[in-house]
Amino acid sequence: MNFENLNTDDFSSTDSAIYHYLMSNYANAASMRVREIATASHTSASSVMRFIRKLGFNSYPEFIGFLKQSIHQPPAENELDFREQVVESLQADQFSMNLQENLMVLADKIINSDQIVFIGIGISGIMCEYAARRLATLGINSFAVTDPYYPLALRLHNTTDNLLITISNSGQTPDLLEMMAYYQPLQDFQMVTITGNGESSLAKMSHLVLSHQYTKPRKYGFYDNSTQIPTMFIIESLLRILEKYPEVSGMDSADF
Known part of the structure; x- marks a missing residue:
């Protein structure tokens, strides 16, 4: 799964709040805890976890691993x-x-x-x-x-x-x-x-x-x-x- 092919049309208002925070703080989010993201996006920890599962991740560590890999991944197109x-x-x-x-x-x-x-x-x-x-x-x-x-x-x-x-x-x-x-x-x-x-x-x-x-x-x-x-x-x-x-x-x- 990756963010580039993500369809945001069916996001709830809570999903959008979490999503927009992550997109604006992409690099920092890779070192944040669930509750920190929830607090920063004015949502709850359970909402953050539901959003992560909606993206296709089975766990929070899996999601964080994806973020870290994305940050250091070189551009595919020269x-x-x-x-x-x-x-x-x-x-x-x-x-x-x-x-x-x-x-x-x-x-x-x-x-x-x-x-x-x-x-x-x-x-x-x-x-x-x-x-x-x-x-x-x-x-x-x-x-x-x-x-x-x-x-x-x-x-x-x-x-x-x-x-x-x-x-x-x-x-x-x-x-x-x-x-x-x-x-x-x-x-x-x-x-x-x-x-x-x-x-x-x-x-x-x-x-x-x-x-x-x-x-x-x-x-x-x-x-x-x-x-x-x-x-x-x-x-x-x-x-x-x-x-x-x-x-x-x-x-x-x-x-x-």
Whole structure:
């Protein structure tokens, strides 16, 4: 068993409290007793033991042994492996065949939309801010939303031709799915997803999906540890296409 493939969706609030404490104090926890972890996570010793058994460990010493081994375990992936995997993901037959066509479709949608909203959380949110800023420099009305509780519906009230572009490597972020589910049945909203999981729930909700093939499990099941190179490649490729549109290329400094 390891934390990288851990599914946290079915954790109770007590499980989450223990889990988040362990993830924030990973190295120190390896030398702590059950009661110390319970006190630090504001739970009980019995709750900690139930959580450890839920992870698949038979005893507390077995769990501590796993933590100590994980701390000293060398990375399994070297720099060459990383480069090869990213390059292979960008050169995959399905990716390369569909990407150009989907980028052209997305570029048309952007040109014909009144408002473009990039939506993402965490590192994906940073990619959204970058993409929105780059589109804005081309004179395209765009902005980024990185907070799933942002009152976007109020901001877009009585607007038409809205294009929502979500960026999510997993395509399974609960807060993002809940947010986008509101817009799925509405008119005047088209949804596009840039993701590393073309079969994800978010992809299935979208009208257009740009999916790359490089994915990596979350660090300890919680922290996003994936590279954003494929996403950045898609964004930059889209910008190159948009720059050739007469609506964009015909603009000069006097238009701003």
